[in-house]
Amino acid sequence: MTPDETFDLIVIGSGPGGQKAADQATKSGLKVAIVERERAVGGTCVHLGTIPSKTLREAALTITTLKRNADVFDFKLKDDMEVSTLMKRLDSVLQSYTSFISSHIGSTGGKVFLGRASFVDSHTVLVTSVKGTKTVLRGENIVIASGSRPRTPPEIPVDHEHILDSDSILSMIYLPRSLTVIGAGVIASEYASIFSLLGVEVTMIDRTPRPLMFMEPELTAKFLDNFTRNGGNYIGNVKATSVEWNGMQVRTVLDNGQELLSDKMLVAQGRLANVEPLNLGAIQLAQGRNNVISVDENYQTSVPNIYAVGDVIGPPSLASVSMEQGRRAVHHILGKDSHHAIELVPIGIYSVPELSSVGLSEEQAREKYGDHIIIGRANFEEVARGQIAGIQDGMLKMIADPQGKKLLGVHIVAEGATDLVHVGEMAILNGNDIDIFLENILNFPTLGEAYRIAALDIAAKRSKRHSKRHQPRIQKLIDEAELN
Numbered sequence: 001m002t003p004d005e006t007f008d009l010i011v012i013g014s015g016p017g018g019q020k021a022a023d024q025a026t027k028s029g030l031k032v033a034i035v036e037r038e039r040a041v042g043g044t045c046v047h048l049g050t051i052p053s054k055t056l057r058e059a060a061l062t063i064t065t066l067k068r069n070a071d072v073f074d075f076k077l078k079d080d081m082e083v084s085t086l087m088k089r090l091d092s093v094l095q096s097y098t099s100f101i102s103s104h105i106g107s108t109g110g111k112v113f114l115g116r117a118s119f120v121d122s123h124t125v126l127v128t129s130v131k132g133t134k135t136v137l138r139g140e141n142i143v144i145a146s147g148s149r150p151r152t153p154p155e156i157p158v159d160h161e162h163i164l165d166s167d168s169i170l171s172m173i174y175l176p177r178s179l180t181v182i183g184a185g186v187i188a189s190e191y192a193s194i195f196s197l198l199g200v201e202v203t204m205i206d207r208t209p210r211p212l213m214f215m216e217p218e219l220t221a222k223f224l225d226n227f228t229r230n231g232g233n234y235i236g237n238v239k240a241t242s243v244e245w246n247g248m249q250v251r252t253v254l255d256n257g258q259e260l261l262s263d264k265m266l267v268a269q270g271r272l273a274n275v276e277p278l279n280l281g282a283i284q285l286a287q288g289r290n291n292v293i294s295v296d297e298n299y300q301t302s303v304p305n306i307y308a309v310g311d312v313i314g315p316p317s318l319a320s321v322s323m324e325q326g327r328r329a330v331h332h333i334l335g336k337d338s339h340h341a342i343e344l345v346p347i348g349i350y351s352v353p354e355l356s357s358v359g360l361s362e363e364q365a366r367e368k369y370g371d372h373i374i375i376g377r378a379n380f381e382e383v384a385r386g387q388i389a390g391i392q393d394g395m396l397k398m399i400a401d402p403q404g405k406k407l408l409g410v411h412i413v414a415e416g417a418t419d420l421v422h423v424g425e426m427a428i429l430n431g432n433d434i435d436i437f438l439e440n441i442l443n444f445p446t447l448g449e450a451y452r453i454a455a456l457d458i459a460a461k462r463s464k465r466h467s468k469r470h471q472p473r474i475q476k477l478i479d480e481a482e483l484n
């Protein structure tokens, strides 16, 4: 096939992974094409996932504050709240974000092709527009960043009107009175807690005994407690045996015989890699479990000039990680060393309250360092800023090695957790001792003070364990903290 245009790099998909790959390549002087099958660039992150869900979350938090103050200031919120009203700012956020991305791609010399990409051979990509126009592109190298889509279990008839997935949930016009959420992962927990904060009667169901099984149980217990206090209900260790829209409501029957009725349902049971339209058969690309594209540590696939990044290569399926993978794939194409593999990935869950963690969990630390690891905790009632901001049911948990020195992991549940965790991330990356939080000044009053309180907890336990007071300055800090 004769190409219509030739590029140094073709990027398939304009989500976070594709954007950063294109950005890195154009900055380095490569001639780049970026192919996107939707009407606008940005990917799931901008149009259906990260940004819309966080916009709704902000609205839910604002409304809660307004409701709390409604009596004081003598005003009333509308009962039949439209979802679009809650998301009023979304259009402008999306518009400015997409136009920024488009103009950025343009200004760096990249060329956007709107259409579906499919492989002809390992250097040739066919782009088919919605009108059927076909363009043949040739690329020296290709980065696949085609993302993922919601997985729909065959037994659940998602109709995008009553039974919705994470792509269609925000297309609801009015807030439902009740919502059943199937799933207990990140997306399920985020939406379940946001909608329950908005006054929707939410029931979350899953096979797992608690939501967010991969997070510290102490953190998820606080999440669950908050969710329940806001009117939410979690039913664990169950499976939905049938789901149907009965003309009035969504009827869900569970394998324990229980029947649930709700206005709407959200199905959030994982995501599948977007590989089908790519015609991977033409290039014999190796794929792994659930069809994800297999890559090595440089994001290179089994076909050397083809790389893959982001959700299409599987977990952790985060915008933050996809961006870095895109950048690193292009570094490898350019023959530059990325210095070290991505070892530390912070997890941020924007539920209400937020949960975030970095480094080893308590269980992983015990496996690696034995049972004598030292755990420090700071409850946010002890943190002045927590009191001021009304963030009282938060917690920061710090994990140190058996000497009570090396910081191994940080786990936080509280508003602001996803930002706060970066302090711990940097300390772990730098191999810092927990004493760094004791021997240096942190702003006051801040939520960051929780690091100091948890570090003091570890230092006190360490001191008891070793009984010798060989660190007079730290001991003085512990004594002062105990006096307070």
Ligand SMILES: Cc1cc2nc3c(=O)[nH]c(=O)nc-3n(C[C@H](O)[C@H](O)[C@H](O)COP(=O)(O)OP(=O)(O)OC[C@H]3O[C@@H](n4cnc5c(N)ncnc54)[C@H](O)[C@@H]3O)c2cc1C
Residues within 6 Å of the ligand: 012, 013, 014, 015, 016, 017, 018, 019, 035, 036, 037, 038, 042, 043, 044, 045, 046, 048, 049, 050, 051, 053, 115, 116, 117, 118, 145, 146, 147, 148, 166, 187, 274, 277, 278, 309, 310, 311, 312, 317, 318, 319, 320, 321, 322, 348, 350
């Ligand atoms: C509800 C929700 C909330 C989320 N919240 C967060 C969060 O808070 N933080 C976080 O880090 N992550 C979050 N994520 C995950 C994040 O959105 C994804 O990890 C990220 O978007 C993946 O980026 P990507 O570049 O791999 O793919 P995507 O963003 O999915 O982009 C892929 C693009 O490729 C295009 N494409 C696919 N096939 C073709 C083809 N054949 N030809 C041309 N174009 C094609 C698609 O149209 C799409 O635009 C969330 C996801 C969801 C669903």
